[in-house]
Amino acid sequence: MKQPQGFEDAIHPSHVCKLLKSLYGLKQAPRAWNAKFTSYLPTLGFTLSHSDPSLFVKHTGIDIVLLLLYVDDIIITGSSSTLVQSVITDLGEAFDMKDMGKLTFFLGLEISYLSNGDIFVNQAKYLRDLLKKATMVECKPCSTPAKPYQQFLKDEGVSLQDPTPYRSLVGALQYLTFTRPDIAYAVNSVCQFMTAPTDIHFGAVKRILRYLKGTSHYGITYTSSDMQLLVYSDSDWAGDPNTRCSTTGYVVYLGNNPISWQSKKQTSVSRSSTEAEYKALAHSASEVSWIQQVLKDMHLFLATPPILHCDNLSALALSSNPVFHSRIKHLDTDFHFVRERVQRGDIHVQYVPTQEQVADVLTKGLHIVKIELGSKEMEAFTR
Template sequence: MGFTASVSDTSLFIKTDNNDIIILLLYVDDIILTGSCVTKVQLVVQELSSVFDLKDLGKLTYFLGLQIQYKPNGDIFVNQSKYIKDLLHKAGMDSCKPANTPCKPDNQMIMTEGELLSDPSSYRSIVGSLQYLTFTRPDIAFAVNTVCQHMHSPTEVHFGAVKRILRYLHGTMQHGIVYSSQSQMNLTAFSDSDWAADLNTRRSVTGYIVFLGDNPISWQSKKQTSVSRSSTEAEYKALAHTAADLAWVRHILRDLKCVLLQPPVINCDNMSAIALSSNPVFHSRIKHLDTDYHFVRERVQQGDLAVAYVPTDEQTADVLTKGLHSPAFIRHCYNLKLGTPSLD
């Protein structure tokens, strides 16, 4: 039918017809189809229906647990309120007391703390469901990443942390991400790390979030694979992970025929890590760093990437690396474009 498979995402297919573009996203037997010309999109639907037993559900409102609402000004609101409601019912927490944050400030859990659960299957099932929720809820990404690390031998203390996340979700069930239709076509990212945050292994936590204009499109909270000997090293590793994700996003945008007018910018709150990304003299001090991480500096020198300083108070990725007090947590959630359908 003239579609080309994306190299960056095997579920994505693109077709260009003169100045029009048609995009097809496939998951097993569920398809999202969009494009710049409504008539040509309908022609694709007709051609597919002539070969397969196809049902056209019209404008996208629900897809794999994601609910989509359209606002009069062209903005799109995406959330998973029905999924959360079903999860709370499954966990028997339909009427629980809401919590202000998904985890306690500076939350740190010991692997052996508390008594082992006699039946860990419920813990694993709920945590697995919470992982899927992070698709539209970056605010719980750090808390979910923390409880995921105890899947093999969860204790009552770990289950208490899971219940805290569920209590937070109960009070923010309608929250989701507002995507602005007026956003500019530029990439910015926030990169952060919490040095030696894991008390069990002393590994650091990486957190980053990528914005297309004002819209968050990619984020992650993850424990680093090796121990860092300094906070600078931990921050630099986080920069490398963020740069790799930005490269992937740029490939996707290139497949979608979207042109960036300026290089992506990574915002970091560590001056030493920023210096390492641009000044080769500093590299003699960190020869113990794996050479894989030096590709950040190469991209900066080639002009494909810029690294800028951002004050810690304005570091949006901070919410992906540690538990925060309620005022800071709420401020960062606002920066993540998290809100409710009633927002303008």
């Protein structure tokens, strides 16, 4: 070690500087930066969202500014360009910041602005990097992310000697589902074998990558629409051959735009399809409650309660009629969670025919030839 150039001590040339505080290069650097930045935002009039710790809201009269923070990457938007620019100026005076202009790329998400005012979001570059990582840049595309009716057993095939590549690719695919709900079910299936994957499971991962190779231009288009929350909830009863657990799937729309979706295996075995559907309703209601709170923090209020669509009449009856409580005493928590929100009018439950159930793609692995989630239209799909 030696004294830094330009700061040599002529009297003590062999001494070194004692570092009192460092921001960059230490493990606690992100936390220190976040604490410094978030403590400064209230001085500019921002308040922390109760639902999302990375969201800050500034409300001035009829105008609003939203700031989203991820480590040292920041997104700022608002109803007034003048107010947004003043916030950027104030932040620039306190921190060494660079204004990157209009948002086009953020954490692997590519944002394109269409001529009609719509916004298109996809992850094409992230996908290209993922294919390069998997050495499948020149692979042959396939039409579906999984084979029809395919189910995986945990012990079938030969165990991988090094499961690290499998786990790395599956983890990367999970991030890709942020803009690709069409692969959510397939990715959820391969995620269940992270502990001891086999060559059969690795083959399923490669098929997902082959499907993505031919659909790298896919993404989601967001259009201007009304402020109405619509939810499609579904489940696949006892669909997992290893544990006989069901799969929950839901899609949440804000107007015509899908804003949240999930495909996830339930934690316990359901004794009936009604029970599985009811658990899926509880998960969907929980997600909607969180979204409502986020919108409230952003000073956006819904004119009508959210509507939950379900294709199981028994589950709908359980959510609104306390007479059936004795039949599902073992589901007491989920029962009260959904029923209380229905009785208070926070949400409405509504039947939807199975052929119009959008969430099927997240629970049964429907292989879609064409899907337009933005307009809730699904055509020509086969299992």
